Amino acid sequence: MTIRVVHYINQFYAGLGGEEAANHLPESREGVVGPGMQLKALFGDRAEIVGTVICGDGYYGEHMEEARAECLKLIGAFKPDLLVAGPGFNAGRYGVACGDVCAEAGKALGIPTVTALYPENPGVELYAKKTVVVQAADSARGMKAALEGMARVGLKLAAGEPMGPARLEGTISRGIRKNFFSTTNGAERAVAMLLDKIAGKPFRTEYEMPVFNRIPPAAPIKDMKKATIALVSSGGIVPKGNPDHIRVSSAETYGRYDISNLDDLTPETYESVHGGYDRVWASEDPDVVLPVDVMRELEREGVFAKLYDHIYTTTGTGTAVAHAERFGREIGAQLKEAGVDGVILTST
Amino acid sequence: MRLELHEVHVSDIQWGPKTEVRDHVLYVSREEAAASVSGDDRFASVRLDLARPGESVRIIPVKDVVEPRVKLKGGRGYFPGFFAPPETAGDGVTLVLKGAAVVTCGPIVAFQEGFIDMSGTGADYTPFSGTRNLVLTVEPATDLGKHAYEEALRLAGLKLGLYLAEACRDARVDEVRVFDKGSIVEESAKYPDLPRILYVCMAITQGLLHDTYLYSADLKTVLPTLIHPNEVLDGALVSGNCVSACDKNTTYHHVNNPVVEALYKRHGKDLNFLGVVPAVEDVRLAGKERASSMNAALARNLGAHGVVVTEEGYGNPDTDLCLNAKKCEQLGIRTVVISDEAAGTDGASQGLADATPEMSAFVSSGNVNEMIEVPAMKTVLGHPEAIAHLSGGAAESLRPDGSMFVELQAVIGSTCELGFSRVGCEWI
Numbered sequence: 001m002t003i004r005v006v007h008y009i010n011q012f013y014a015g016l017g018g019e020e021a022a023n024h025l026p027e028s029r030e031g032v033v034g035p036g037m038q039l040k041a042l043f044g045d046r047a048e049i050v051g052t053v054i055c056g057d058g059y060y061g062e063h064m065e066e067a068r069a070e071c072l073k074l075i076g077a078f079k080p081d082l083l084v085a086g087p088g089f090n091a092g093r094y095g096v097a098c099g100d101v102c103a104e105a106g107k108a109l110g111i112p113t114v115t116a117l118y119p120e121n122p123g124v125e126l127y128a129k130k131t132v133v134v135q136a137a138d139s140a141r142g143m144k145a146a147l148e149g150m151a152r153v154g155l156k157l158a159a160g161e162p163m164g165p166a167r168l169e170g171t172i173s174r175g176i177r178k179n180f181f182s183t184t185n186g187a188e189r190a191v192a193m194l195l196d197k198i199a200g201k202p203f204r205t206e207y208e209m210p211v212f213n214r215i216p217p218a219a220p221i222k223d224m225k226k227a228t229i230a231l232v233s234s235g236g237i238v239p240k241g242n243p244d245h246i247r248v249s250s251a252e253t254y255g256r257y258d259i260s261n262l263d264d265l266t267p268e269t270y271e272s273v274h275g276g277y278d279r280v281w282a283s284e285d286p287d288v289v290l291p292v293d294v295m296r297e298l299e300r301e302g303v304f305a306k307l308y309d310h311i312y313t314t315t316g317t318g319t320a321v322a323h324a325e326r327f328g329r330e331i332g333a334q335l336k337e338a339g340v341d342g343v344i345l346t347s348t
Numbered sequence: 349m350r351l352e353l354h355e356v357h358v359s360d361i362q363w364g365p366k367t368e369v370r371d372h373v374l375y376v377s378r379e380e381a382a383a384s385v386s387g388d389d390r391f392a393s394v395r396l397d398l399a400r401p402g403e404s405v406r407i408i409p410v411k412d413v414v415e416p417r418v419k420l421k422g423g424r425g426y427f428p429g430f431f432a433p434p435e436t437a438g439d440g441v442t443l444v445l446k447g448a449a450v451v452t453c454g455p456i457v458a459f460q461e462g463f464i465d466m467s468g469t470g471a472d473y474t475p476f477s478g479t480r481n482l483v484l485t486v487e488p489a490t491d492l493g494k495h496a497y498e499e500a501l502r503l504a505g506l507k508l509g510l511y512l513a514e515a516c517r518d519a520r521v522d523e524v525r526v527f528d529k530g531s532i533v534e535e536s537a538k539y540p541d542l543p544r545i546l547y548v549c550m551a552i553t554q555g556l557l558h559d560t561y562l563y564s565a566d567l568k569t570v571l572p573t574l575i576h577p578n579e580v581l582d583g584a585l586v587s588g589n590c591v592s593a594c595d596k597n598t599t600y601h602h603v604n605n606p607v608v609e610a611l612y613k614r615h616g617k618d619l620n621f622l623g624v625v626p627a628v629e630d631v632r633l634a635g636k637e638r639a640s641s642m643n644a645a646l647a648r649n650l651g652a653h654g655v656v657v658t659e660e661g662y663g664n665p666d667t668d669l670c671l672n673a674k675k676c677e678q679l680g681i682r683t684v685v686i687s688d689e690a691a692g693t694d695g696a697s698q699g700l701a702d703a704t705p706e707m708s709a710f711v712s713s714g715n716v717n718e719m720i721e722v723p724a725m726k727t728v729l730g731h732p733e734a735i736a737h738l739s740g741g742a743a744e745s746l747r748p749d750g751s752m753f754v755e756l757q758a759v760i761g762s763t764c765e766l767g768f769s770r771v772g773c774e775w776i
Contacts, residue, residue, distance in 0.1 A: 142637025181771060185610075185770050191684075207689060248739060250717050276592065278558070278590070315504065321701070322698070
C-alpha cells in the first residue's frame with residue numbers, strides 16, 4: 001500500500017508571493033505544489049503526495065488557533081499516513097508554523113510528522129520534542145538536502161521503523177539519550193579515541209559534559225537557639241513497609257513522614273530500602289542514616305529550638321538529576337513555607 | 349611476562365557421570381561438582397542447574413560470574429590468594445573453558461544483584477546469555493549474616509570454577525592465545541616512538557558489600573599500584589561486589605578485561621601499553637583526592653602520554669572518574685573515560701552525578717535507567733520475587749504472567765564500564 005502524504009508549505013513556496021501574501025488563508029490543493037514536485041520524485045512509488053496545504057506565515061503566526069484548526073481540517077480531509085512540512089530553513093514564522101502544524105497533526109491525527117529546519121530556527125526550540133526535525137541549512141540553497149532528509153526520515157517513520165541516533169538520521173536531537181548497539185565494543189572505541197586525542201586529531205566524544213546548576217547557599221542562621229531544623233535524607237530510610245513504595249533505586253518520588261512523636265527510629269518502626277548500599281546496620285538502627293535520636297538530644301539541650309515535625313526522604317542511587325532537582329525545589333519550598341530555618345541533609 | 353591462555357571451546361553443557369569436555373561439550377558430574385562446594389557450614393543447601401544460550405531460563409538474583417580456569421604451568425590452582433598461593437599471576441599456561449561460566453545466585457544478597465535471561469530481549473544486553481552456565485544457588489544457614497554469606501558465596505563461585513577447569517585439565521585445546529610483554533624499560537626501548545598508554549581500572553572499594561580484591565587483598569586498603577596487564581588477565585582481580593548489576597565488574601569481566609585486550613592488540617603497533625593501575629573508589633572525598641593524585645602521579649612518573657580510565661558503578665564514583673581525568677589532563681596526559689549514564693527512564697536527564705570539562709573524551713556504555721520489557725521465562729532459577737528489591741526493579745516490575753518491565757540496570761553486565769559490550773548512548 002502506498003503511503004499517503006500531505007505536504008504543508010507557506011505562501012512563498014506556493015508561488016503566491018512574499019510578505020504581501022503573508023496573510024493568505026489556509027487552502028488545500030490536490031497533489032503537489034512548489035517544492036512538492038522534488039519531494040514527489042524522491043518518494044518515487046513508495047509514497048504519494050495526495051495533497052498540499054498552504055497557509056500564509058503571517059496568518060499562521062497572528063491567528064494561530066484558527067490557522068491551526070483550519071489546517072488540521074484540510075490535512076485530515078486527505079486521510080494521510082504522513083505529514084511533511086517545509087523545509088522552513090531559518091525562516092522564523094515559517095519554522096514555527098511547520099513545527100506547530102506537525103506537532104498538532106501528530107497529536108490530533110495520530111500520524112508521524114516531519115519538518116526540516118535550521119538549528120537556530122525558533123521552531124526548533126518550540127517543537128523539536130513534538131515532531132521530528134531534519135537538520136536543514138539556513139536558506140533555500142539547502143533545499144535538495146532538506147527534501148532528501150525529510151523524504152528518507154518520513155518513509156522510515158511511516159513504515160514504523162525504529163529511528164537511529166540523531167547524528168546518523170540527520171535530525172535535530174530532542175535532548176533525549178537512548179541506548180544503541182554500536183559496531184565495536186566500548187573498550188575498542190576508547191582506545192581509538194585516545195590515540196586520536198593524543199595525535200591531536202578530531203574525535204567525537206559520546207557525551208558532552210553536562211553543566212550543573214550552581215545554587216547559591218542560603219545565609220547562615222543567626223541564632224541557632226531559635227532555629228527550627230529539619231532532617232532530609234537520600235539514604236532511603238522509610239516507615240517500615242515503605243508505605244509510599246519509594247523505589248529502591250532511580251527514585252522518582254520522595255516521602256514526607258511525621259516524626260513529632262518519635263524520639264528514636266527503631267527497626268520496628270523504620271527501615272532502609274536504599275538499593276545502593278549495604279542496609280544491614282541502617283535497618284538495625286535507622287538513626288545511623290537519619291539521626292532523629294541525636295537531633296532530639298540536641299533539641300533538649302537547647303542547641304536549636306525545634307526539630308521540624310516531618311522528615312523528607314528518598315533513595316539517592318541511580319536517581320536522575322532531573323528528578324533530584326525537582327525533589328529539591330519542592331522540598332525546599334515546603335520547608336520554607338513551614339518556617340524551617342535550616343536543614344541537615346544526610347546521604348549515604 | 350608471557351601468558352598462554354589455552355582455550356578449550358565449550359559449545360554445550362550437559363550433566364554427565366564425570367566432569368570432562370568431549371567434542372566441545374562440557375559434561376558436569378552434578379554430585380561431584382556439588383560436593384566441591386558443599387563443605388561450607390554457612391550453607392543450608394547447595395543446588396546446581398544448567399542454563400544454555402537460547403533457553404527460556406531466567407537466573408535471579410545473580411551475584412557473580414566466574415570463568416572456569418586453572419593454572420597448568422607457572423603456578424597451581426587459580427585466583428592467587430584465594431585458591432592459589434599469593435604469588436604473581438600472569439606467567440605460564442592457564443587452561444580456560446571458553447564459552448562456559450559459573451553463575452552464583454542466592455537469596456540473601458538480594459537487593460543489589462541482577463538477573464540473566466538466556467533468551468528474549470534481556471539476553472541481548474548481557475554477555476552471560478551467550479555462555480553455557482553452571483548455576484550455583486545456595487540457601488544460607490539460619491541466621492547467617494549478609495557479610496558472611498557474601499564471602500561464602502564468593503568463594504564458592506571461585507571454587508566451583510576451579511573445580512570444573514581442574515577436572516578438564518587434559519581436555520584438547522582449541523586455541524592458544526599468547527600475551528607477551530616485557531618490562532616497561534624493554535618495551536619503551538623497542539617502541540620509542542609510540543605513545544605510552546596507562547590503564548587506570550577503577551574498582552568499587554567502599555566496604556559494606558562493595559569490595560574488590562587484588563591478590564585477595566581488600567583493595568580499599570591498598571594504595572594505587574602498578575601491575576602488568578597479564579596479571580589482570582590471569583586472575584589477580586576478584587569481584588566481591590553486591591552492587592547495581594548493570595555496571596559491576598564480575599570476576600569473569602576482570603579476567604576478560606576488554607580494555608586490556610584492546611590495548612594489547614595495538615601494543616607495538618600504535619601504542620606502548622605501560623600497564624594497569626587497579627584504582628580505588630573511596631567513600632570519602634579526601635580518599636578520592638588521594639587516590640586520583642597518586643594515579644596521576646604514577647602516570648606521570650611512567651611517562652604516560654595517555655590514560656584510559658574505566659569506572660565501576662555510578663553516583664559518587666563519578667567524582668573519582670572526574671578527578672582521575674582532571675588530574676591527568678592537568679599534567680598534560682590525554683585521557684579517555686568509559687562510563688555509563690543515569691539519564692532517567694525518559695533519557696531526558698543529565699546522566700552524571702559529577703562532571704568536569706577535562707572529561708572531554710567520553711565513551712558511553714549506556715543509560716542504566718532505560719526501561720526494557722522482558723518476556724516470561726519457562727524456568728526461573730533462584731528467586732523471581734527478588735526483582736522488587738533489585739536496583740532497577742520495583743514492586744510492580746514482576747507481572748502476574750512472569751514478564752517484567754524493568755530498568756536496564758537490573759541486567760548483569762548490561763552497561764559494563766570496562767566497555768565489554770557494544771551498548772552506548774546517543775542523542776535522539
